[in-house]
Amino acid sequence: MTTRLFGEPVQRREDLRLITGQGRYLDDLGHDALAAAFVRSPHAHARIRDIDVSAALDVDGLVAIYTWEDLPERVRDPLPLLIPHPALTHGRTAYPLARELVRHVGEPVVMVVARDRYLAEDAAALIEVDYEILKPVVGIEEAAQGAHLVHQDVPGNLGAHLVQEVPSAAGRGAREAVEAAPHVLSFRLDFERSASTPLEGRGVYARWDADDRSLRVYSSTQTSTSVRMAIAAKLGLPLPSVEVIAPDVGGGFGVKIVHPWPEEVLVPWAAMLLRREVKWAEDRREHFVSSAHERGQVQHVRVGFDDEGHVLGLEVTILHDHGAYTPYGIIVPIITSTQLLGPYRIGAYRVEFSSIYTNTVQVTPYRGAGRPQGVFCMERTMDRIAAHLGMDRAAVRAANFIQPGDFPYDQGLVFQDGRPLIYDSGDYPESLRMLKELIGWDGFPAMKAEAAARGRRLGIGLGCYVEGTGVGPYEGGHVQVTSDGRVHVSTGLTSQGQGHETVFAQIAATELGVPMSSVSVVTGDTRRFGYAVGTFASRAAVMSGNAIALACRKVRDKALRIAAEALEADPRDLEIEDGVVRVVGAPGASLPLATVAVLSNPLRYAFDEEAARATQFAGQAPMDRPPVEEGEEPGLEGRDYYSPVRSTFASGMHAAIVETDPDTAEIRILRYAVVHDCGKLINPMIVEGQIHGGVAQGVGGALYERMVYDGHGQLLNASFMDFLMPYATEVPAIETAHLETPSPLNPLGIKGAGEAGVIPVSAVIASAIEDAEGLSVDRMPISPSELYELRRSAGR
Amino acid sequence: MGEALHEIALTVNGVVRRARVPARRLLSDCLRHDLGLTGTHVGCEHGVCGCCTVLMDGAPARSCLTFAVTADGHEITTVEGLAGPDGALSPVQRAFSECHALQCGFCTPGFLCTVTALLRETPAPTDEQVVEGISGNLCRCTGYQNIVKAVHRAAELIADEDGTPAAAGGEA
Numbered sequence: 019m020t021t022r023l024f025g026e027p028v029q030r031r032e033d034l035r036l037i038t039g040q041g042r043y044l045d046d047l048g049h050d051a052l053a054a055a056f057v058r059s060p061h062a063h064a065r066i067r068d069i070d071v072s073a074a075l076d077v078d079g080l081v082a083i084y085t086w087e088d089l090p091e092r093v094r095d096p097l098p099l100l101i102p103h104p105a106l107t108h109g110r111t112a113y114p115l116a117r118e119l120v121r122h123v124g125e126p127v128v129m130v131v132a133r134d135r136y137l138a139e140d141a142a143a144l145i146e147v148d149y150e151i152l153k154p155v156v157g158i159e160e161a162a163q164g165a166h167l168v169h170q171d172v173p174g175n176l177g178a179h180l181v182q183e184v185p186s187a188a189g190r191g192a193r194e195a196v197e198a199a200p201h202v203l204s205f206r207l208d209f210e211r212s213a214s215t216p217l218e219g220r221g222v223y224a225r226w227d228a229d230d231r232s233l234r235v236y237s238s239t240q241t242s243t244s245v246r247m248a249i250a251a252k253l254g255l256p257l258p259s260v261e262v263i264a265p266d267v268g269g270g271f272g273v274k275i276v277h278p279w280p281e282e283v284l285v286p287w288a289a290m291l292l293r294r295e296v297k298w299a300e301d302r303r304e305h306f307v308s309s310a311h312e313r314g315q316v317q318h319v320r321v322g323f324d325d326e327g328h329v330l331g332l333e334v335t336i337l338h339d340h341g342a343y344t345p346y347g348i349i350v351p352i353i354t355s356t357q358l359l360g361p362y363r364i365g366a367y368r369v370e371f372s373s374i375y376t377n378t379v380q381v382t383p384y385r386g387a388g389r390p391q392g393v394f395c396m397e398r399t400m401d402r403i404a405a406h407l408g409m410d411r412a413a414v415r416a417a418n419f420i421q422p423g424d425f426p427y428d429q430g431l432v433f434q435d436g437r438p439l440i441y442d443s444g445d446y447p448e449s450l451r452m453l454k455e456l457i458g459w460d461g462f463p464a465m466k467a468e469a470a471a472r473g474r475r476l477g478i479g480l481g482c483y484v485e486g487t488g489v490g491p492y493e494g495g496h497v498q499v500t501s502d503g504r505v506h507v508s509t510g511l512t513s514q515g516q517g518h519e520t521v522f523a524q525i526a527a528t529e530l531g532v533p534m535s536s537v538s539v540v541t542g543d544t545r546r547f548g549y550a551v552g553t554f555a556s557r558a559a560v561m562s563g564n565a566i567a568l569a570c571r572k573v574r575d576k577a578l579r580i581a582a583e584a585l586e587a588d589p590r591d592l593e594i595e596d597g598v599v600r601v602v603g604a605p606g607a608s609l610p611l612a613t614v615a616v617l618s619n620p621l622r623y624a625f626d627e628e629a630a631r632a633t634q635f636a637g638q639a640p641m642d643r644p645p646v647e648e649g650e651e652p653g654l655e656g657r658d659y660y661s662p663v664r665s666t667f668a669s670g671m672h673a674a675i676v677e678t679d680p681d682t683a684e685i686r687i688l689r690y691a692v693v694h695d696c697g698k699l700i701n702p703m704i705v706e707g708q709i710h711g712g713v714a715q716g717v718g719g720a721l722y723e724r725m726v727y728d729g730h731g732q733l734l735n736a737s738f739m740d741f742l743m744p745y746a747t748e749v750p751a752i753e754t755a756h757l758e759t760p761s762p763l764n765p766l767g768i769k770g771a772g773e774a775g776v777i778p779v780s781a782v783i784a785s786a787i788e789d790a791e792g793l794s795v796d797r798m799p800i801s802p803s804e805l806y807e808l809r810r811s812a813g814r
Numbered sequence: 815m816g817e818a819l820h821e822i823a824l825t826v827n828g829v830v831r832r833a834r835v836p837a838r839r840l841l842s843d844c845l846r847h848d849l850g851l852t853g854t855h856v857g858c859e860h861g862v863c864g865c866c867t868v869l870m871d872g873a874p875a876r877s878c879l880t881f882a883v884t885a886d887g888h889e890i891t892t893v894e895g896l897a898g899p900d901g902a903l904s905p906v907q908r909a910f911s912e913c914h915a916l917q918c919g920f921c922t923p924g925f926l927c928t929v930t931a932l933l934r935e936t937p938a939p940t941d942e943q944v945v946e947g948i949s950g951n952l953c954r955c956t957g958y959q960n961i962v963k964a965v966h967r968a969a970e971l972i973a974d975e976d977g978t979p980a981a982a983g984g985e986a
Contacts, residue, residue: 033911036919037903037926039853039893046852078816134847136838217857217865217920217954268855268920269954302858515918515955703914710957711917738862738952746958747949775957 024528024766027703030520032513041266044221044238044299051223051295052081054285055138057128057145058308059120062154062377062731063168066118066147069128074144079133082292083141084284086115092252093287097278101347105180108172109344110375114280120149121168121342122377123732124307126280131288131296154377154731158316158339161376168342168375177340178348178373182355184430185366186331192368195331199322203402208797209391209780211314211339211725212718214384215743216514218268219300220309222281224289232259235286238267240275241552242542243510248278249286264542270514271715272383273310275554276346306736311725312350312384314339315391319399322365327403327414330365334358334395338373341380348373349434350381350388353486356431356439358392360484361446361669362418363427377731383554385715386776389485397481397781398796401788411785412450412459415482419446433665434555435489441667443759444484449671449693452755453480457673457691465675475680476688477790480673481778486665487696487770488560488761494549495566497526497573498655501619501628503597503612505530505537507569509562510550512542516558516772517704522566524700525766529570530577531594532611549659556668556770559700564660564764572656577614580654584609584617611654618654620645666761668769670694672713672778674750676786683806685721685787687750695757697769705771706754712775714749719776720783720799722748822886826851827895835882841875842866844882845892853893853923857952864951867924868892874931874950893923896930905971906930906964915964917955925951929965938969 035041071083086094097111116127128145132138153166155175164174186195196202223236233255239245239262246262249255267274281298289296300309315338322331338351348371355369400418404411420427422445431439454460462478469476498506507526513519523537530537540546541562542553551561574594581599582589585607593602599614601607616632620639624630639645646652675689692709699705722742726734735741760767784795793808800808817836824831826849833848840859845851845868854877857865861879868877869891896904906929909915916922925948932939932947939947944965945958953961 029911030914032919033916036916036922037893037907037910038897039851039923041853041919043852043855043920045856046846049847049850136836215954216918217863217952218855218918267918268857269918271954302860302863515916517917707914707917707956707960710959711955712957714957715954737860738858739860743952743954745949745952746945746962749958752957752959 023524023534025699026701028520028524028534028701030517031523032517032519043218043266043268044223044236047236047265048223048295048297051297052131052133052292053135053138054288054296054298055130055135055142056126057130057142057147058304059116059123059125059127061120061149061151062123062156063152064120064149065152066116066120066127067150068148070146073146074141077132077137077141077144079137080141081133082131082288083145084115084129084288086113086117089115092254093283097280097345098248099347100345101349103178103347106178106344106348108177109347110169110172111345112280112343114283122379124304124379126308129284129288131292156376156378156727156729156731158314158337158374158376161374162337162372168377172375175375176372177344177375180348180352181368181370182431183368190366192331192333192366195366196320196322196333199330200324201406202320202322203406204320205402205796207317207319207395207398209313209315209394210799211311212384212723213311213725214271214273216269216271216273219302219305220274220279220281221299222285223295223297224286225295226290226293228293233286233290235260235262236265237262237282238274239264239277240270240512240514240554241277242512242544243548243550244552245277245282246544249282252278252283253287253290261544263544264512267512267514270553271385272312272387272554274514275552276310276382302738303736306741307379307733309379310382311341311379312381313391313719314381315354317395319395321399321403323403325407327407327409327417329362329418332364332367332399334369336369336371338371339376339381340373341376341378343380345380346382350383352434353388354392356433357389357484357486358396359429360393360396361420361444361482362396363420378727385712385773387555387773389483389777390716390719390780393481393483393778394781394784394798397778398784401785412454412480416447416450422447433486435665437664439486440664441484442761442763444667444669444695445757445759446482446669449669449695449757452757453671453673453691453693456693456753456755457675457689459673473680475678475790476675477678477786477788478673478675479782479785479789480671481781481785482671483777484667484669485556485770485774485777487556487668488662489555489557489665490662491551492659492661493551493561493565494547494657494659495562495569496547496655496657497566497569498653499573499611499615501612501616503536503610505532507537507566508540508546509566510547511553511558511562514553516708517701518558521559521700521704522563525563525567526570529567530574532597536597556772556774560666560764560768560770561660563700563768564766565658567766568658568660569656572658573654576618576656577611577654580614580617581609615654619652660764662763666697666763666769668696668771668774670774672782674782674786676783676790678787678790678805683802683809685800685802685805687717689753690750691753693755693757694774695759696771696774697761698758698767699756700768702756708771709754709775710752712773713752713779714744716776716779717749718744720780721801722799724799820883822883824885824887825889827891833882837881837883839882840878841880841882841885842877845877851892851894855920855923857921862952863921864924864928865921867927867951869927869931872931874928891927893926896926904930905975906933906968909964909968909971913960913964913967915956915960921951921953925953925961929968932965933969933972937972939965
């Protein structure tokens, strides 16, 4: 790594098209496609008695109406359970169109295809579905009692139950360790639902070529390769006949990793059947009621600790609301229960979760993916210990930190990838020192007292987290240098605004020694790269970044071999700079990479002057060896994969100063500070942007956003009018500092950064409000009226 | 029974464009699907997110809450019309890129239009005026910090170009 592009705040190359209106998002494609719309259940739990489409048949422009009965074999089957787990004993997934029963408001029942979306919605509105309303199961604790069932064959509404236990070094179990501890506290915490809510909803556009018998599907997805395989399987097509492309995607944040969505199966199916292009773009209400939510949990905590604040035993019992279906398995509660421990060395730990069905929208990962709840639990625990012992909150955390010399550190748990939860590197004491300095922790009591003297109420809070990033199994990269000197990089995972085209180009340019302007990057297009997993779990930079670096190294080695032969030099004496291979110390002896690309591909036909240099009579090749040597391939290209033995663990610590209004209970964040460690930074500008965005989502989750279901299972705030996503007026300025503890696990020494910002925010804000108010905050989000109620019930 | 269509003529990015639209057709759909200007995005269809913001006679308007027929005879500027005729990026566009004020880019056209109008009205805004000025646009990616920075930077670029602070006024 000698050139300077890696690590620099390089401007994004995605920007030009996006600021000029030349981006191509899903609904910008398929100008002439037919439009699909869906009749969705207005009830949370009901039996479909009859579907009467007769009134819709006269709608001008109507092309087709489909119900479950119309669907062929495989298409009509329940959608796949993507991530099975032995503890998920009662996993259930939805049919693409409801069969007999609907289990949440928004579940698709009928698909309508028409000339345009207006007409499709006209027809959908005229379809009469006769429902027998069943008792809805709403509310996690009510559901757990199992008086009424979401699925008749799932007793107690219990989808999964998992216990993990790590005994203390002395072999003592958590329960025993808590009992024996000098101090014991037990309490309950609540965390409400929120959702990814990207500004672009989901969408699918399918083009079936009946002559070629090939299908091209565009989807606003986080995993085009897996959507492709799912579509091929569902539609019974040979995999090579199906291509899936993620075009520009207007945000994902987790929700678009789920697949195949009903629409991802139905739209291509209809396109094949109708021999017409078909497109569906989700509207905002549909996104609220028919995609996915996250976060909702109830946690019961028992903790035992000593006089210095060391945690001796921790027992956590989690009720996790996973909604009506479990297509993404139990990844979220697994992450909550394993990442809960954060940067701490805990005496003994026992965690148990029950993952529960309710008649609400399914729950799948949203940025942070279970960690915000786990961190909330651990950090609230740390604050309670501090309050109980009269200790400084930062000091209690410091007392429990894993130390820099302890890595690799095995938490003794099984992580979301089925592998041991072993932290690779980190420096938590230094991180805390930096955070305290950045926010002015030690000077805060004076600031608080001074404000109090003027009638203002301030509080400070902090929160720490560790995030397993870059989970496997693998990603790949392909790098090709063409005879015009251009470098074409592709990787299979997808982009939703992370700036991959820029950072992957930085990596390739650095590795190959070429100017960035000659590098182009394609992501999420199965025509270019078919093997991939997807973009989630803060894994794209780690996985594809390293795979691309490894592929570049292959290309570089090959280029040096070929150039060495042409320059009659030793490959070890060669370097590549600015796209030219040179003999170190011999300025005259050089060869442009473009020419190396020409030489790498022995030709019969000279289609241009460059190509003529590679033809059979050009006189370069030795006559006693084959033109393409054994073990070699034509072309200056390389493909490689990065498959880590386990995840790499990023970490961070946040602190905030809040002000609460003594009269109105309004909560204002005055300062917000972040210390972040994601190993080596590829592009600090982009990493900071990721942190800003994550913190903003965290602020939303801490103070404003929630999914308000009534007792009937109606989502009362399914619009941006009522689901309060923060505007610029709600998000504080974020101060950041970076610590770079490289990962020893991968060639680039990097860790993931995408989700980090959101993870500890609720914990931090709760801590700060508690400090300002002297009241216990154990439920998030918190609104001014809830704070007002807390004050009232505390007699203030 | 087909819907009654209405002939409309609107000036979009300086060019007179005609379309035949049903009365209910939204301006956002007309721009995107009838005129092929897909740079204007639709994020909520109920006037809250601001993604669909265009300039109507120079003032920001939610194209998802505007019927195409009501735009008949008016001047519309969309994100495609912000750069100069030679393709030179506007100061607001340059500032957004320079300050990393966009990630997925879906909300960006609405912000660019809003900020273009904001800086015509208020060429040297305070922090408060900037936040107030963009408080009708949602962004889920950036946390707004770099957008605020970009607005200030755009104000600087405009002032540099003009030699003086830009005068408030309507459509040029």
